[in-house]
Amino acid sequence: MAILGKKLKKTAEELERQVKNLKAISEIDSWDSDAGREFRKRAEGSTGKLEAARKRYATAAAALGDQVVDVGGGYADKVHASAKDYASDLSRAQQIADQALKEAQSAEDDKRAAGTKLADEEDDSRKKELEDKQQAADDVVKAAKEKIEEAKRIRDAAAKRACDAIDEVISDDALKDGFWDSLLDDIANVTGIIATVCGVLSLMVGWIPVIGQALAGILGTIALVMSLVGFICTAILYMRGNADLMDLGEAALGFLMIGVGKAFSKLAGKYAGTVLKRLTRMKSSKTPGMGKAFKRDRQKLNRLGSQGFTKVLSMTPKELGKTMASPFTELVTKSGWKGFADNAKTVFNVNSWRGAKEAISANGGVAKSVSLVDAEVAASLKSIKPMAANFPDIPGLNGVKTTVNVLTGIGYAVTGGNIYLDENTRPAL
Known part of the structure; x- marks a missing residue:
């Protein structure tokens, strides 16, 4: 403990030297220019904070102590000795405890030895002595x-x-966080938890028929908005010097992870929708197996199925960028908030919940209805399966479901990773 006190004392002394240097610089008038005046202004503004930091370190060093002052004498001397610093008093208390432990151990040994002799002793006076x-x-x-x-x-x-000594010095100095700093920090923490929870839930409810997509859309939007608010609060704290670059980076990464996780779910839906669209067009063709359009669809379906994951990520940069950015752009577009309003109408409609309940019952209960993908993608896969049976010459269709699950799984992993990123929800893992 005294070693720590010495380190704190050295830091306080170094800060004191820097305070003196800044004060000396701020009093120099020979540097008469705009740069000089600006420098002196900033030096004067920094002096107060450096002095507050010096006082904190000096107080902590004095409270802990930089050397152990030993108290001689026996137990009574140590008990009634006047209080000094924490290191010295802790050493005094440890000496008392160590001596008491030795005395107790010696007494136990004596008691055990007396008990052994007492068991074989017949003389009454000797028994009394033992x-x-x-x-x-x-x-x-x-x-x-x-x-x-x-x-x-x-x-x-x-x-x-x-x-008490340390609390007194830090309770009201130039380094103490103000009301707004504390408020911003609390908002960032709360919104971070809300964003993480809603982001994960948005991926877990999509399978529910009728209301699943709408509910996932609402939760996903709430997660993004909360994450954005948390990032803005952290950015303000960073600019005010009350958050470091790591905090800012984690807030930005959390916002991006929630959006990217949602985007991968959209990719899975777009992929399944593309396969279903081409299959439907092939099935309704007037000349099955013939024509350039039919052959082109068959060729692209085969590629989509056999190289689906690569194909999805090999979209043109514009298409891929648009899909990945869609969760974020929806926050600033009229159509995005219109979609949020439509989702809310669906979720808060009693008939929607009744329809969801009936659909789950028709599927054989919750256990048989739950799936990794959301309800719309599941419906697409369900429609694709019988259609694919009509085209056995397109082996690539066998990999459609796997690709959809991989894309959805990545969305789960990215969004769920935010649980670990957020220090408030990390203990849950």
């Missing part, structure tokens, strides 16, 4: 326990004095 020794040993142990409690009291009192 019993007195046992009683004396018990008294020593009892006294040792009281000494240990006294040591604890000294330790706790020293810790309280040190804490």
Whole structure:
């Protein structure tokens, strides 16, 4: 503890030197220029914070102590010695506890030895002597326990004095966070938790028939908005010097992860929709197996199925960028908020919930209805399966479901990763 006190004292001394240097610089008038005046202005503004930091370190060093002052004498001398710093008082309490432990151990040994002899002793006077020794040993142990409690009291009192001294100096100085800084920090923490929870839930409810997509859309939007608010609060704290670059980076990454996770779910839906659209067109063709359009659809379906994941990510940069950015652009477009309003109408409609309940019952219950993908994608896969049976010459269709699950799984992983990124929800893992 004294070593820590020495380090804190050295830091306080170094800060004191820097404060003196800044004060000296701010008093120089020979540097008479705009740059000089601006520098002096900033130096004067920094002096107060450096002085507050110096005072914090100096107070902590004094409270902890930079060397252990030993108290000589016996138990009474140590108990009644005047309080000093935490390191010295802690050492004093430890010496009392160590001595009490030795006395208790020695007394236990004496009691055990007396008990062994007492078992074989027949002489009454000798028995009485051994019993007195046992009683004396018990008294020593009892006294040792009281000494240990006294040591604890000294330790706790020293810790309280040190804490009180440090609390007093940091409670109202130039480095203390103001009301707005505390408020912004609280908002960032709360919105981060809300964003993470809603983001994960948005991926877990999509399978529900009728209302699943609407509910996932609402939760996803809430997650993005909350994450954006948290990022803005963290950015303000960073500019005010009350958050570091790591905090800002984590806030930005959390916002991006929620949006990207949602985008991968959209990719899965777009992929399944594209396959279903081409299959439907092939099935309704007037000349099955013939014509350039039919052959082109068959060729693209085969590629989509066999190289689906690569194909989705090999879209033109414009298409891929538009899809990946869509969760974010929806926050600033009229159509995006119109979609949010439509989703809300669906979710808060009693008939929608009734329809969801009936659909789940028709599917054989919740256990058979739950799926990794959302309801619309599941419906597309369900429609694709019988259609694909009509085109056995397109082996690539066998990989459609796997590709959809991979894309959806990536969305789960990216969004769920935000649980670990957020220090408030990380313990849940």
